[in-house]
Amino acid sequence: MTVLVLAEHDLGRLSAATARIVAAAEKLGPVDLLVAGEGVSAIAAEAAQLAGVEKVLVADSPALASLAPEAVATLLARLAEPYEHIIAAAASTGRDSIPRLAAKLDLMPITDVVAIHGPTRFDRPIYAGNAIETVSSGQAKHLLTIRASAFRPTVLGNSAPIHPVNADVATVAKFIAAHRTESDLPELSTAQIVVAGGVSFGSAENFALVADLAHVLGAAVGATRAAVDAGYAPNDWQVGQTGKIIAPDLYIAIGISGALQHLAGIQGAKKIVAINKDPEAPLMKLADIALVGDLFEVVPQLIAGLKR
Amino acid sequence: MKILVAVKRVVDHAVRVRVRPDGSGVETENVRMSMNPFDKHAVEAAVQLAEAGHATEIVVVSIGQKQSNDVILTALAMGAHRGLLIEADGRVETLAVAKLLEAVVAEEKPDLVLLGKQAVDDDSNQVGQMLAGLLDWPQATFASEIKVLGQGLEVTREVDYGRATVAVPLPAIVTADLRLNTPRNAALPMVMKARSKPLAVRPAADFGVDLTPRLKLEKVSPPPERTAGRRLATTAELVAAINSELAELEAL
Ligand SMILES: Cc1cc2nc3c(=O)[nH]c(=O)nc-3n(C[C@H](O)[C@H](O)[C@H](O)COP(=O)(O)OP(=O)(O)OC[C@H]3O[C@@H](n4cnc5c(N)ncnc54)[C@H](O)[C@@H]3O)c2cc1C
Numbered sequence: 012m013t014v015l016v017l018a019e020h021d022l023g024r025l026s027a028a029t030a031r032i033v034a035a036a037e038k039l040g041p042v043d044l045l046v047a048g049e050g051v052s053a054i055a056a057e058a059a060q061l062a063g064v065e066k067v068l069v070a071d072s073p074a075l076a077s078l079a080p081e082a083v084a085t086l087l088a089r090l091a092e093p094y095e096h097i098i099a100a101a102a103s104t105g106r107d108s109i110p111r112l113a114a115k116l117d118l119m120p121i122t123d124v125v126a127i128h129g130p131t132r133f134d135r136p137i138y139a140g141n142a143i144e145t146v147s148s149g150q151a152k153h154l155l156t157i158r159a160s161a162f163r164p165t166v167l168g169n170s171a172p173i174h175p176v177n178a179d180v181a182t183v184a185k186f187i188a189a190h191r192t193e194s195d196l197p198e199l200s201t202a203q204i205v206v207a208g209g210v211s212f213g214s215a216e217n218f219a220l221v222a223d224l225a226h227v228l229g230a231a232v233g234a235t236r237a238a239v240d241a242g243y244a245p246n247d248w249q250v251g252q253t254g255k256i257i258a259p260d261l262y263i264a265i266g267i268s269g270a271l272q273h274l275a276g277i278q279g280a281k282k283i284v285a286i287n288k289d290p291e292a293p294l295m296k297l298a299d300i301a302l303v304g305d306l307f308e309v310v311p312q313l314i315a316g317l318k319r
Numbered sequence: 320m321k322i323l324v325a326v327k328r329v330v331d332h333a334v335r336v337r338v339r340p341d342g343s344g345v346e347t348e349n350v351r352m353s354m355n356p357f358d359k360h361a362v363e364a365a366v367q368l369a370e371a372g373h374a375t376e377i378v379v380v381s382i383g384q385k386q387s388n389d390v391i392l393t394a395l396a397m398g399a400h401r402g403l404l405i406e407a408d409g410r411v412e413t414l415a416v417a418k419l420l421e422a423v424v425a426e427e428k429p430d431l432v433l434l435g436k437q438a439v440d441d442d443s444n445q446v447g448q449m450l451a452g453l454l455d456w457p458q459a460t461f462a463s464e465i466k467v468l469g470q471g472l473e474v475t476r477e478v479d480y481g482r483a484t485v486a487v488p489l490p491a492i493v494t495a496d497l498r499l500n501t502p503r504n505a506a507l508p509m510v511m512k513a514r515s516k517p518l519a520v521r522p523a524a525d526f527g528v529d530l531t532p533r534l535k536l537e538k539v540s541p542p543p544e545r546t547a548g549r550r551l552a553t554t555a556e557l558v559a560a561i562n563s564e565l566a567e568l569e570a571l
Contacts, residue, residue, distance in 0.1 A: 114452030
């Protein structure tokens with residue numbers, strides 16, 4: 012059976028998450044990839060190159076410009092009939108619209124899937140990742156959100172056909188404004204290297220040290236909730252249970268205690284480096300490489316050393 | 320306006336849960352329970368709307384075992400006016416929760432339903448969106464700011480790229496994120512007063528919703544363990560260690 016996947020995109024580009032969701036969905040069947048938005052033909056062309064995609068469906072309409080959940084759920088409900096699986100990334104759009112769609116179709120959704128054991132069996136973390144539940148579903152359709160970080164991306168080299176679909180949707184909600192964090196660093200949720208800082212940096216100015224180190228390494232920047240709450244970092248840098256879930260090859264945590272809600276976001280990290288003045292901090296006890304020290308001494312030295 | 324707030328009793332967020340050896344779930348005996356943190360922000364938002372003169376009545380509802388009384392009392396102490404406990408034993412899936420809430424909305428006719436964006440036990444992040452879908456109401460999830468504007472709300476939401484502001488007409492569903500506000504700790508007189516506020520208890524069966532789970536919970540397992548690695552003594556060693564990691568990544 013063909014699988015319907017909702018493509019993630021932003022600022023006119025297909026998001027890196029999409030290639031990962033397609034790779035995950037491919038385990039379930041050939042993929043129809045839906046690109047919804049306004050003026051998305053370039054994105055659709057990118058989507059058509061992903062291996063595993065049978066066809067690209069394009070819903071292009073001003074009413075889809077902000078991907079309001081009412082509009083996306085209406086669109087997906089109209090397309091749902093022939094599909095046994097409908098999948099989106101566990102990111103803002105998917106989290107917002109998949110459960111809404113599920114209720115409309117009288118289905119139980121399965122969200123934040125991290126492993127697929129077959130067409131009806133899935134793993135998802137609970138309790139901030141302190142347990143993994145395996146669920147199976149006997150429902151007629153399976154509506155999933157998938158954590159992109161748990162899957163490797165599919166490759167390019169396809170040229171799937173592109174079909175426009177009826178994009179006639181309406182929403183009573185009005186989009187007012189986007190407040191974006193401008194940054195020339197890699198996207199946090201799919202970055203290979205992430206440097207993250209905690210509230211111990213003490214100010215937004217000091218937190219810039221994290222970005223400085225990230226620049227040297229070509230890494231993305233992450234932050235703890237405490238650092239975001241204090242106003243040192245924007246909310247979209249938060250890593251953890253209520254922030255982004257990441258699985259970089261290298262995670263460098265600076266002045267981060269390792270609260271369980273933070274650890275929830277980095278369980279998939281391959282190597283963890285921790286720098287903390289407290290040798291007993293929970294993160295120091297599970298890091299692959301740990302250095303006890305004051306971040307205000309260590310980080311500038313580290314930047315200088317790595318530049319060499 | 321009239322506000323309905325949904326709250327859930329969960330294992331306290333500071334407790335590190337243990338998976339039961341038989342894989343049937345996590346150990347919830349003798350662990351501290353409290354109101355889901357996100358729901359506290361939802362209650363606080365409702366109380367602030369009432370204090371600002373925008374809301375006239377706040378009804379708080381919880382679905383669960385008898386003990387969920389606790390979290391309703393907490394919400395009443397924070398300033399909600401009236402409570403409803405829908406008693407249900409066992410696993411109640413989010414779809415059934417949304418349907419029960421839909422039935423409560425039909426009875427109470429609120430203009431706004433506030434919920435936490437997710438519960439920290441099953442981390443589903445589903446109920447608000449599902450209730451909005453069932454009612455065909457607009458939704459503003461992951462809210463970090465709520466403003467009343469004319470006949471509707473202007474809500475700022477935390478999203479992947481930063482924040483997004485949307486305007487929704489009422490009735491609407493809003494789910495709370497952690498930066499929405501700072502929930503108050505109710506002072507003792509408020510806690511005492513809460514006990515005299517109306518709190519209805521009704522069995523889930525009253526609402527005519529099928530509670531049979533749709534999903535089969537096959538097993539619950541612990542996550543892979545991480546163990547401590549190397550301790551370095553100097554920043555120079557750390558520079559070397561990171562350089563060798565980078566070299567390894569490049570080789571791939
Ligand atoms: C419902 C809920 C959801 C949450 N979601 C998240 C989430 O998604 N992400 C998240 O991160 N948190 C989340 N939290 C918060 C979490 O519980 C912690 O409070 C937070 O992660 C702590 O951040 P921190 O490590 O920056 O601060 P702290 O815990 O205060 O740790 C600071 C650390 O810095 C070290 N330090 C201090 N000074 C220096 C120095 N000069 N040099 C070196 N080290 C130093 C200290 O030894 C300490 O280990 C959530 C909490 C709740 C209740």
